[in-house]
Amino acid sequence: xxxxxxxxxxxxxxxxxxxxINCSYSVGISALHWLQQHPGGGIVSLFMLSSGKKKHGRLxxxxxxxxxxxxxxxxxxxxxxxxxxxxxxxxxxNAGGTSYGKLTFGQGTILTVHP
Amino acid sequence: GAGVSQSPSNKVTxxxxxxxxxxxxxxxxxxxxxxxxxxxxxxxxxxYFQGNSAPDKSGLPSDRFSAERTGGSVSTLxxxxxxxxxxxxxxxxxxxxxxxxxxxxxxxxxxxx
Numbered sequence: 001x002x003x004x005x006x007x008x009x010x011x012x013x014x015x016x017x018x019x020x021i022n023c024s025y026s027v028g029i030s031a032l033h034w035l036q037q038h039p040g041g042g043i044v045s046l047f048m049l050s051s052g053k054k055k056h057g058r059l060x061x062x063x064x065x066x067x068x069x070x071x072x073x074x075x076x077x078x079x080x081x082x083x084x085x086x087x088x089x090x091x092x093x094n095a096g097g098t099s100y101g102k103l104t105f106g107q108g109t110i111l112t113v114h115p
Numbered sequence: 116g117a118g119v120s121q122s123p124s125n126k127v128t129x130x131x132x133x134x135x136x137x138x139x140x141x142x143x144x145x146x147x148x149x150x151x152x153x154x155x156x157x158x159x160x161x162x163y164f165q166g167n168s169a170p171d172k173s174g175l176p177s178d179r180f181s182a183e184r185t186g187g188s189v190s191t192l193x194x195x196x197x198x199x200x201x202x203x204x205x206x207x208x209x210x211x212x213x214x215x216x217x218x219x220x221x222x223x224x225x226x227x228x
Contacts (some may be wrong), residue, residue, distance in 0.1 A: 030214065043206065043219040086158065090214075102148060102171060103217070105158040 003027050006087050006106035013113050019074040021109045023087030026068065033103060034061050034072045035086040043086070046072070077113045084108045117141075119220035121207050127226045128197055136192040136223045140209030147190050148210075148217065149182055153203040161205075164190065165213050197227045 004025045013019055023032070034046040047054050047061040049070075054061050058077075063070040074081055088103040120139040128134050140147050149161040160174035164184045175181070179197075184190040194201055204224050208217040 033217070035219075042221040043208075045216050045218065048216045088158070102160045102163045102174070103150075103158075104160070105150075107157045 002107070003104050004087055004089055004106040006085075006109050008109060009107065010110045011112070013077050013111070015078055015113055015115050017077050017113075019077050019081075019111065019113075021072045021085050021087075021111070023070045023072070023106055024068060025070075025087075025089050025104075027089065027091050027104070029068075029089040029091055031090045032063055032070050033088040033090070034070075035088060037084040037086060037108070039083070046085075074111075079113045079115050082112050084110050119207055119209050119218050121205075121220035121223050123223060124221060125224045125226075127228060130199060130227055131196055133193065133195045134197055134225065136194075136205050136207075136225070138190045138192070138207030138209075138220060140188065140190070140207070141218055142188075144209035144211050144218075145187065146210045146213045146215075146217075147184055148208045149190070149192050150206045150208065151203045152206060152222070153200075156203075158206070161192070194225075197225075199227050201225060202227045 007022045031048050031050045033048050036044045036046050049061055049063050058075045060073040086108045087106040090103055119141055122137045126134055145166045147164040151159045151161055162175055162182045163171040179195045182192045202225055204222040206219055206222045208219045210217040
């Protein structure tokens with residue numbers, strides 16, 4: 001079982017729909033990232049969060065540390081939101097609680113928004 | 116520069132040749148990461164540099180892979196005796212520290228023929 005699981009793997013929506021992408025993880029983490037990757041493009045960091053909720057424009061990210069779960073929401077979706085959305089976690093080490101720098105990634109969710 | 120810069124953007128090499136991939140992180144960022152994204156696969160950690168500490172090499176897939184970071188800035192990922200399974204997009208990222216947001220470069224697409 002992967003340490004970071006995303007669902008759904010593929011998501012198709014009509015323009016204007018509210019979209020939710022889920023991420024579950026099985027390890028202790030110091031932070032969780034949501035990343036966006038457009039076809040042929042680089043990776044852009046959308047959010048880094050360790051508790052609660054963050055909002056940026058039409059994007060909202062939430063995390064529940066106790067349940068080891070995070071969600072990324074897109075309100076009023078648009079075709080330009082079509083991309084791969086990737087959840088990644090930054091782990092704590094086994095001893096001392098010092099966080100690793102490296103990220104462990106989910107497999108990504110391919111989002112397609114049709115006009 | 117304003118962002119993380121990687122070069123070359125594309126590299127086609129013959130099987131068995133050595134390749135060097137370069138990453139220029141954002142100025143002042145002490146943490147630098149290399150990741151790999153193979154076709155149809157997720158992102159895979161390769162190596163992580165943090166300041167003057169010994170790098171975390173736990174993600175390097177074989178001893179054909181090595182990386183160095185000179186002067187705490189530019190990093191070079193070297194793949195010796197390339198194999199077809201090394202074909203992937205190699206991504207570099209940097210962050211101000213290990214606990215802050217990471218910024219990614221555009222990647223180097225490596226094709227081994």
